[in-house]
Amino acid sequence: MIDRYSRQISFIEIGEQGQKRLGSSSVAIIGCGGLGSIIATSLVRAGVGKVKIIDRGFLEYHNLHRQILYDEDDVCSHLPKAVAAERHLKKVNSSVEVEGIVADLNRRNIEGLLSGADLILDASDNFETRFVINDTCLKHKIPWVYGGVAGSYGMSMNIIPGETPCLRCVYHGPPAGNITSTHERVGIIGPAPIITGSFQSVEAMKILIGVKGINRDLIIADIWKGTFYRIKITLWRECPSCQGKYEFLAETTLRGGMK
C-alpha cells in the first residue's frame, strides 16, 4: 500500500511521517460541486484516512464541464452528488473511508455532521453556510479552509481558530440578498474551481501534516488573466466570532434567510 504513495512520500515536505499523519486524519468537505470535486479527489488520492462529503444537490448536465468527479451515467441516474462522489471515490482509493451524506447543512445539524473532523473544507455555494461553518469551527477550534469561485477566478484562505483572522474578519456578514448563484450571472470555466480547489487541497494537506508557517493570506487567482494575488488580512478587533459570540449558530440569526 505504501507504494501507492511512494511519489508523494518522496516529496520532502511530506515524507513518511507526513503520509502517516494524512492517513490518520479525518476531513469533512462541505459541498461537492466544482471545488468539492477537486478537493475530494485530491485528498482521497493523497490518502487522507477519512473523508466525509456533505452535499444536498443532485447532478445536472450543466455540472459536468467543471465537476470532475461525475459522468453522464450519474446524471442519467439522477444521483445526489454525495452518493455519486462516494461511489467514485471508493473506486479511486479503497483504503480511504469515504462517506457521502445527502444533507442541507445548517446551524441545527452542523455540529453533529462535523463532529470528529480534524479539518473542514468549504466548497459550499452560499455565504450564510460559510458563516455557520466559521462560527462552528471557531467554537470547536477546528481549522477550516475557505474557498469561493466564479467566472475565471477563485479565492481561498486558511482559518485557524485562535491564530488567524476568521471569515467575519474578512467579511463582516453575508451580503444583502445572499448571492447564491454567481455562476448563473457570470458563468464559470472548469479550470477556475480546479485551481482554487487545488489551493485548498494543498493547504489542507499542510494543515493536517502540521507544517509550520502555513499560508495566512487570502489568495486570489484569475486563471483567464493569469493573475495571482496574496492579500494580508488583519484581525477585525470587534469580530463577534473571534470573541466567542457565535451569532450564526443562534436561534435568532442576523438574517431572516438562515435555516
Add this chain to the structure above:
Amino acid sequence: MTRRIKVHTFGLYGTEEIREVGPEDAENILKDTGVDPFRRRIIDLRTGEEIWEIRPDTVDILIVPDLAGGG
C-alpha cells in the same frame, strides 16, 4: 502629467477588470466600498495590505471580491 490609479475589480464579467481613475475617483471608490454593509476591503497591491486612504504613493488598488460560489 495627470496621476492615474489602477483599480482591479472582479465580478461583473467573471474575470479581472482593470480601469484607471484619478485620485478623487479612487477616494470615492474607497468611501463607497467602506460603507458597504458587506465591507469589502481595498488592498494596495504594491504592499498587499489593506488601505483606508489613497496615499501619494498608491498606484494599484484591488477590491476584494465577494465570492459565494463553490463551483
